[in-house]
Amino acid sequence: MATSNLTWEEKQELITRNLQETLGTDKLISILKENRDLxxxxxxxxxxxxxxxxFVPMSKIADFLRAGCEVTILFADLHAYLDNMKAPWTLLDFRTQYYEAVIKSMLxxxxxPIEKLKFVKGTDYQLSKEYTLDVYKLTSVVTQHDAKKAGAEVVKQVEHPLLSxxxxxxxxxxxxxxxxxxxxxxxxxxxxxxxxSEKYLPQLGYEKRIHFMSPMVPGLAGGKMSSSEEDSKIDLLDSAANVKKKLKKAFCEPGNIVDNGLLSFVKHVLFSLFKENEGFTVTxxxxxxxDITYNSYEEMEASFAKEQLHPGDFKLAVEGYINRLLDPIRKEFTSPELVALTDKAYPPPAKVNKNAPKQEAPVDDGPHRLDIRVGKIVEVAMHPDADSLYVEKIDLGESEPRTVVSGLAKFVPLEDMQNRNVAVLCNLKPAKMRGVESKGMVLCTSNEDHTIVEPLVIPDGCKPGDRIYVEGNEGTPDEQLNPKKKVWxxxxxxxxxxxxxxxxxxxxFLLTPSVEKLTSKLSNCSIK
Known part of the structure; x- marks a missing residue:
């Protein structure tokens, strides 16, 4: 459908379809009636x-372009740093380059057609004199309450928030x-x-803008799809085998059309991208x-709700369509330039050289000094002289498993410890516990009265010996923490x-080499 042949009503339909909410509809209609490109x-x-x-925002951007809109994609590099330093300053440029490459590949x-788009980097103008002055002007009219409330759903919430x-x-x-x-x-x-924005921009003499909002697509495991939760999302560079593995584990209850990330993805991405007379085919x-072909999402959803479409058949069909989207991206990112860029933007944590000469411990007490690794418990038994202790043999990627003594016997059943992946602090000075030498500590959380104790949860895909590091604090750990200086x-x-x-x-965040978070069933608790 040529843009020049569209009526303003048809443009409005394209612009607003699949959105959850629009603020400023009257202004949108006014601009479209003027026959001006939005x-x-x-x-x-x-x-x-x-x-x-x-692909949800990308498919909407495709709609905007079909409606003749002028679209700018902003790579908010400065925002990334200010959001509790989610992106370390030293990595900002590489991550911006990565985002531009991967988003262009997605489109x-x-x-x-990416030649119709404009790409802008935030720091290209957000450090200017004029912009900075407006930031100061905003601070003179915005209350702390309003600023905190506005960012509650987007900015990472922590116990002691930063001014940024x-x-x-x-x-x-x-x-x-x-x-x-x-x-x-x-x-x-x-x-x-x-x-x-609608409240405060006019106070600086600027006009109120229109706001378009798409719904949040549930993750594969339920809840929001997040780049920090491996089981909740499919990475754009995941192999076909990984796509199959993740979709097999995806939550897709028969007849459930409410909390279903796969259905949402098909609705907001696939059906919006299908060409005329192209439907969703299930083999x-x-x-x-x-075989059956659904020509509308509503038809497919009704079939799923009535359990006429089985989740297994549905997942297999979605797998094929997702791989069709990802194949061109995977191919582009095999180039040496993009492989190198990916490694620079998301570097793996530094590996510990066990044969390196012993060095003096760093002067600062940053968390990089902690040698925390993923370990797999290959053997566990009760301590011979203590009914509250387990003696574990833990594979840490070394030549042989380490012996670690943990006070978990009254909290975690023995069978739940066997073959479990845990986070182990490996560079404490070995200590004897009731006659058994322990060469590490399994990191756990506990509630306030210490009646519930839970080992930290390791994301899927980790292997013994993987280094756990603190976001933005990469570095070489001490060979052994000095107990006299109370580093730990x-x-x-x-x-x-x-x-x-x-x-x-x-x-x-505590992160794995694949930049996934460690978690616990217990919130707002100390880790020890």
Whole structure:
């Protein structure tokens, strides 16, 4: 359908379809009736790796372009750092380059002509004199309460928030003015920032913008799809084998059309990208009804709700469509340049050289000094002289398993410890516990009265010996922590789980080599 032949009503339908909410509909209609191209921007903070749910905004951007809109994609590199330093300053440039490469690749994979798009990096204008002055002006009218409330759904919430998190909503509001757009597009989780913008931009003499909000696509395991939760999302560079593995584990209850990430993905991405007369085809055995094609999402959803479409057949069909989207991206990212860029943007933690000469411990007490590794318990038994202790043999990727004594016998059943992956602090000085030498500590959380104790949960895909590090604090750990200087005790005081049960040190996440978070069933608890 040619853009020039569309009526304003048809353009409005394209622009607003599959959105959860639009703020400023009257202004949108007014601009479309003027036959003026609507100027829209979508921003993304360059933090964790983009995943398959990014096809939701990409498919909407395709709709905007079909409706003749001028679209700007903002790589919000400065926002990424200010959001509790989710992206270390030294990695910002590489992550911005990675985002640009991967998003361009995504758009090409769904047939969006990227020459019609404008790409802007936040730091290209957010450090200017004029923008900085407007930031100061905002701080003179915005209350702390409003700033905190606006960022509640987007900015990482920690026990002791940094001032940068309070600035974040104001900067996003100012982006609308400095990008000279009519509208901003984002997820419904951005709603509080959008209403913040509508309230405060006019106080600086700037006009109120239109805001488009897409629904949040549930993750594969239920809840929000997140780049930090391996089981909740499919990475854009995941192999076909990994896609199959993750989809097999995906939550897809028969007849459940409410909390179903796969159905949401098919609705908001696949059906919006299908060409005219192209439907969603499910391949089935003849005894299961044979192949069937759904020409509308509503038809498919009704079939699933009535349990006429089995989750197994549905997952297999989704797998094929997802691989069709990812194949061009995977191919592009096999180039040496993009492989090198990926490694620079998301570097693996430094490996410990066991044969290196012993060095003096760093002067500072950063968490990089802790040698925390993934371990697999290959053998566990009761301590011969203590009914509250387990004696474990833990594979830490070394030549032989280590012996570790843990006080978990009254909290975790013996059979639940066997073959379990745990986080082990490996560079404590070995200590004898009731006659058995322990060469490490299994890191756990406990409730306030110490009646519940839980080992930290290791994300799937980790292997024994993988180094656990604190976000933004990469470095070489001490060979052995000096007990006289209380290094562990000082650092442990800031090891906690947040309100989501995610393991943190001073609000920065504990991460695996694949940049996935360690978690616990217990929230707001100390880690020890």
């Amino acid at each position: 100027k829209i921007y979508w921003g993304t903070a360059t933090t964790g790796k983009p995943h398959v749910a990014y 090409r994979s769904i047939g969006v 998190g309070l600035l974040y909503p104001g900067l996003q509001a100012l982006d609308e003015e400095y990008l000279k757009v009519d509208a901003q597009f984002g997820g419904v989780d951005q709603r509080k920032i959008f209403t913040f 089935r055995k003849p005894e299961n009804g044979g 005790e000082k650092l442990q005081a800031d090891l906690k789980t947040n309100s989501n049960g995610e393991a943190t040190w001073k609000g920065c």
